[in-house]
Amino acid sequence: MDFSFSEEQEAVRELADRIFTDLSTQERLREMETGDDQERFDRRLWAELASAGLLGISLPEDVGGAGLGFLETGLLAEAAGRTAAYVPVVETLAGAAAAIAEHGTDAQRQRWLPGVVSGDTVVTTALVELGGTPRVPATVAEASGDGWTLTGVKACVPSGTVADAFVVPARVEPDGVAVFVVEADADGVSVERQTANNGKPEGLVTFSGTSVGPDALLGAPGDGPAVVDWLVRRSTAALALVQAGAAAASMALLAEYTKTREQFGKPIATFQAVGQRAADAYVDAEAIRLTAWQAAWRLDQGLPADKEIDVAKFWAADGGQRVVHAAVHLHGGVGVDREYPLHRFFLNTKHVELTLGGATEHLLHLGAALAAEPA
Numbered sequence: 001m002d003f004s005f006s007e008e009q010e011a012v013r014e015l016a017d018r019i020f021t022d023l024s025t026q027e028r029l030r031e032m033e034t035g036d037d038q039e040r041f042d043r044r045l046w047a048e049l050a051s052a053g054l055l056g057i058s059l060p061e062d063v064g065g066a067g068l069g070f071l072e073t074g075l076l077a078e079a080a081g082r083t084a085a086y087v088p089v090v091e092t093l094a095g096a097a098a099a100i101a102e103h104g105t106d107a108q109r110q111r112w113l114p115g116v117v118s119g120d121t122v123v124t125t126a127l128v129e130l131g132g133t134p135r136v137p138a139t140v141a142e143a144s145g146d147g148w149t150l151t152g153v154k155a156c157v158p159s160g161t162v163a164d165a166f167v168v169p170a171r172v173e174p175d176g177v178a179v180f181v182v183e184a185d186a187d188g189v190s191v192e193r194q195t196a197n198n199g200k201p202e203g204l205v206t207f208s209g210t211s212v213g214p215d216a217l218l219g220a221p222g223d224g225p226a227v228v229d230w231l232v233r234r235s236t237a238a239l240a241l242v243q244a245g246a247a248a249a250s251m252a253l254l255a256e257y258t259k260t261r262e263q264f265g266k267p268i269a270t271f272q273a274v275g276q277r278a279a280d281a282y283v284d285a286e287a288i289r290l291t292a293w294q295a296a297w298r299l300d301q302g303l304p305a306d307k308e309i310d311v312a313k314f315w316a317a318d319g320g321q322r323v324v325h326a327a328v329h330l331h332g333g334v335g336v337d338r339e340y341p342l343h344r345f346f347l348n349t350k351h352v353e354l355t356l357g358g359a360t361e362h363l364l365h366l367g368a369a370l371a372a373e374p375a
Contacts, residue, residue, distance in 0.1 A: 049076075077239075254327040
């Protein structure tokens with residue numbers, strides 16, 4: 001069996017790597033972190049990705065995209081993780097825009113997706129709640145005339161402060177779920193900035209009796225649970241690929257530092273304890289990469305992937321922490337210097353771990369799935 005990328009996918013990888021590496025430099029990241037603009041959204045990089053045709057790489061051709069698959073989106077996610085870029089690859093490309101392309105009406109696709117392809121529109125997913133879960137939301141949607149009224153609060157909405165629209169799961173009494181595309185400037189929508197552990201702004205989005213028309217419903221009536229599952233699976237797999245990129249970058253910094261840092265007249269990479277710790281971290285980094293791409297491939301092929309996604313997110317959360325901790329420890333004092341690029345990967349790894357469930361939650365999912373299988 002051939003596990004290599006196709007020639008077309010390698011071209012996408014090379015193009016994405018070049019753009020992310022050239023534009024998401026340490027100097028640029030530092031400029032965004034210390035400047036007056038607190039958006040933490042690299043619009044210059046986003047525009048360059050749009051100009052190269054990468055923002056629409058997996059979106060349909062009738063909205064200006066290239067019509068490719070989830071693997072191509074995954075290549076962008078991995079590149080974003082490797083460069084700690086401030087762009088909404090997961091929430092926009094893997095999540096909200098892809099969901100509109102897959103489940104939306106022609107009118108919804110034409111309303112939102114051409115702007116995503118051009119880089120002018122940001123759509124994001126509002127999946128996290130205080131007191132609810134993506135699949136069992138606390139936000140309520142009530143029928144109102146031929147439309148709906150939404151009431152509730154979504155927390156930690158990625159890119160929530162810059163988004164033009166939110167993809168919002170909501171509970172329909174008594175026990176249904178529906179998903180809506182809600183414009184950010186709709187009446188009754190307010191966004192409060194939240195700062196994540198890695199410094200990125202997220203949104204606390206409140207819907208106070210927000211009225212939306214029937215054209216805001218994503219998917220047919222009754223499709224809500226399937227749409228939410230679709231969103232969660234792809235967002236989780238994309239997060240694992242972001243972590244694969246971050247782990248690879250951390251290992252590259254670790255390898256270079258231990259080769260050049262000398263103690264007792266020798267590079268510390270030649271010390272047995274250092275080599276063993278680095279080797280363990282390399283094994284973890286490879287496990288993160290391989291399990292993430294396995295999950296992405298199964299999604300791309302339309303195969304059942306729930307167990308593979310749980311495995312990938314477990315490794316991203318659990319193995320990711322071991323990789324960045326080993327990298328920090330082997331760097332010594334340099335590892336805790338906030339001017340050194342490793343600190344971004346450390347913080348981003350924690351953010352990935354906590355987003356859409358940590359290691360324990362995904363092990364529980366996996367255990368339940370295995371227990372349900374016939375002996």
